[in-house]
Amino acid sequence: MNKTIEILQTRRSHRDFDENHRLSKEELQAILDAARQAPSWMNGQFYSIIVIQDEKIREQLVKWNPGNAHMMKGSVFLLFVGDLYRTKMVSSAHESSYSIDESIEPIILATTDAALALENAVIAAESLGLGSVVVGSIRKHGKEISQLLDLPEKTFPLFGLSIGKPIVEMKVKPRLPEPAVIHYDKYQPYAYTLIEQYNQTMEAFGEARETKRWSQKFSDYFAAKPQMITDQLLRMRGLLK
Template sequence: MNKTIEILKNRRSYRDFDENHVVSKEELQVILEAARQAPSWMNGQFYSIIVIQDKKLREQLVQWNPGNPHMLKSSVFLLFVGDLHRTKMVSEVHGSSYSLDESIEPIILATTDAALALENAVIASESLGLGSVVVGSIRKYGKEISQLLELPEYTFPLFGLSVGKPIVEMEVKPRLPESAVIHYDKYHPYSYLLIEQYNQTMEDFGEARETKAWSQKFADYFATAPSMVTDQLLQLQKLMK
């Protein structure tokens, strides 16, 4: 197995980092360059990455997200932002209309590009002997974060990435059975038994953070009235009507 495949297959999330470990400027630059080389639709690169170095800013993020103290304790914290402000400037220079709120497509483009850049950053970090964890809960405070970091219109914070030197070893988390995820030529129905088996797999795995069966967790999640925080932010940033 080559080194790249080994890193991909053994990737796991780390949440406990050595607070004294310093990621060098050269290592950070490698991570950022790898992120920027991710695939992008039409080479649009509809995202920005904010390297949050100021301790007070990171402390504020943890105040809003107390369940993620690693945002402060990690060596590096990166914020990935869907960025359609750049192409707004392009449209203005070219005298073109810019009706982003007519379709969800631009939001999908920006989210996809940012996610691809994020994954490149994750793998680059792993290749340097570092660990990382993706932080999706920042969207709960998207409006506040946008104001804190002075994000312009047509941008929206998507997810963060804490990077550092792990101090607690983590096991590779089992994934859903392949036959429930991978399909050839068309979507193939599968037995719910596969999900029940996965519930048991995760129970046997015994991750302390999990207090419910996998299926119950998502049954509860999607039964709850959806938060409109992201919708409201997108409206505020002129990305949704």
């Protein structure tokens, strides 16, 4: 097995970091360069990355997300932003219309591009002997974060990435059984027993932060009334009607 495949297959989320560890400029630049080389639809690169090193800003982010103290304790925190402001500038320069609020497609493009850049950053960090964890809960405070970081219109915070030197060894988390995820040529039906099997696998894995069975967690999540926080933010940012 080559080193890249090994890193991909053994990646784990880390939330406990050495607070005294600092990334070198070269390491940070290598991670950012790797992120920017991610695949992008039509080479549109519909995202921006905010490198947050300022302690006061990171403290504020933790106040809004108290369950994610690693945003302060890691060596650096990267915020990935869906960015359709850049192409608005392009449209203005070409004196063409910019009706991106009429379809969800531009939002999907920006989200996908940002997610691909994020994954490149994750793997680059792992290759340097560092650890990371993705933070999706920042969307709950997208309005406040947009104001705090002076994000222009047509942009929206998507997710963050805490990077640092791990101080707690984490186990590789089991994934769903392959037949429930991988299909060849056509979508292949599978028995619900595969989900039950995964429930048992995760219970045996015994992750302390999980308080519910895997299936119950997502049954509850999708049964709850949507908060519509992201929808409201996208309308506010001029991205949805």
